[in-house]
Amino acid sequence: MGEIRLMKGNEALAESMIRSGCDAYFGYPITPQSEVLEYLSNEDPMKRTGMVVLQAESEVAAINMVHGAGGCGKRVMTTSSSPGISLMQEAISYMASAEVPCLIANVMRGGPGLGTIQPSQGDYFQATKGGGHGDYHLIVLAPSTVQEMVNHVRDGFELAEKYRTPVFILADGAIGQMMEKVELFDQIPRKTDAELPQEWATTGRGSRKMRNFITSLNIQPEKMEVINHHLQEKYRTIEKNETRFETYKIEDADYIFTGFGLGARICKKAADMAREKGFKVGVIRPITLYPFPTAVYQKYAGKLKGILDVEMNSGQMVEDVRLAVGDKTRVEFYGRMGGMIPAPDEILEHFEKIFIK
Numbered sequence: 001m002g003e004i005r006l007m008k009g010n011e012a013l014a015e016s017m018i019r020s021g022c023d024a025y026f027g028y029p030i031t032p033q034s035e036v037l038e039y040l041s042n043e044d045p046m047k048r049t050g051m052v053v054l055q056a057e058s059e060v061a062a063i064n065m066v067h068g069a070g071g072c073g074k075r076v077m078t079t080s081s082s083p084g085i086s087l088m089q090e091a092i093s094y095m096a097s098a099e100v101p102c103l104i105a106n107v108m109r110g111g112p113g114l115g116t117i118q119p120s121q122g123d124y125f126q127a128t129k130g131g132g133h134g135d136y137h138l139i140v141l142a143p144s145t146v147q148e149m150v151n152h153v154r155d156g157f158e159l160a161e162k163y164r165t166p167v168f169i170l171a172d173g174a175i176g177q178m179m180e181k182v183e184l185f186d187q188i189p190r191k192t193d194a195e196l197p198q199e200w201a202t203t204g205r206g207s208r209k210m211r212n213f214i215t216s217l218n219i220q221p222e223k224m225e226v227i228n229h230h231l232q233e234k235y236r237t238i239e240k241n242e243t244r245f246e247t248y249k250i251e252d253a254d255y256i257f258t259g260f261g262l263g264a265r266i267c268k269k270a271a272d273m274a275r276e277k278g279f280k281v282g283v284i285r286p287i288t289l290y291p292f293p294t295a296v297y298q299k300y301a302g303k304l305k306g307i308l309d310v311e312m313n314s315g316q317m318v319e320d321v322r323l324a325v326g327d328k329t330r331v332e333f334y335g336r337m338g339g340m341i342p343a344p345d346e347i348l349e350h351f352e353k354i355f356i357k
Contacts, residue, residue, distance in 0.1 A: 014040050093131075102166050139290060
């Protein structure tokens with residue numbers, strides 16, 4: 001068993017970053033994820049592993065530093081919250097096109113605009129449908145516990161390097177701020193220069209005949225189309241191999257509550273309360289928001305009387321749920337916005353109003 005600690009979500013994410021062999025973190029403080037930079041500054045990972053921590057002058061500067069370091073083959077990460085992530089979108093699109101691996105975490109706050117510092121899930125569309133310009137996707141991991149904040153950092157780096165793509169951790173502000181017991185994994189050594197990916201990274205020409213160039217600028221449309229086809233094929237491979245989800249009391253369920261992140265935790269409590277009243281309710285929780293676990297919804301949809309999607313927004317993931325099940329079952333939505341968190345009894349009341357009464 002690894003080391004056990006009681007940790008806040010943001011701090012657990014930061015500690016996991018160090019232990020994952022991260023080479024560099026570039027970030028800028030914004031509530032509710034500011035503890036990430038604070039924790040890294042206090043821990044001084046340069047002394048622990050040689051990891052660089054730098055507070056950039058803005059989110060735009062931070063993400064472009066990530067672009068540069070990731071292009072060198074380094075394991076690199078940034079974090080921010082909703083408005084800050086919006087500022088990063090241009091560079092994220094560049095990295096998706098140039099196939100630069102990196103890890104980005106968004107600890108969401110209420111919007112749109114500057115909004116509130118309270119937790120929200122309003123950035124689902126931004127994360128799963130591209131966010132920036134062009135035809136691209138990010139692998140999107142959605143933690144629902146502080147332990148998953150730890151695990152998704154380690155897994156996210158591995159996925160980024162496996163597929164040469166930016167990977168996104170989409171956590172709401174409550175997951176970033178809550179404290180839970182976590183099990184930390186042992187330190188993963190940082191890669192040596194000799195272990196960096198020589199076949200594509202800008203590590204110097206060395207013994208190669210040709211230099212490596214990383215760019216997202218391809219003026220010739222014929223070449224840009226080939227690159228786009230390559231990216232789409234990669235996304236199909238990711239969809240085939242990396243879809244992740246969790247189910248809860250689903251085998252005998254007549255109804256399903258579904259949500260991601262904190263919302264899914266609340267759905268589990270609401271499902272238990274529903275069963276106490278005699279309603280057979282289970283839960284489906286997507287862990288990867290992209291690729292979306294369409295197949296598990298399709299598998300159970302035909303025998304269900306209905307699905308209630310619960311989110312801390314105006315209804316975003318519900319569109320993917322409806323696409324997944326088609327006309328096989330009824331899909332309804334319940335959400336709170338602006339930083340409000342739905343309570344289990346609210347969900348149960350809405351369920352009974354919509355499906356039972």
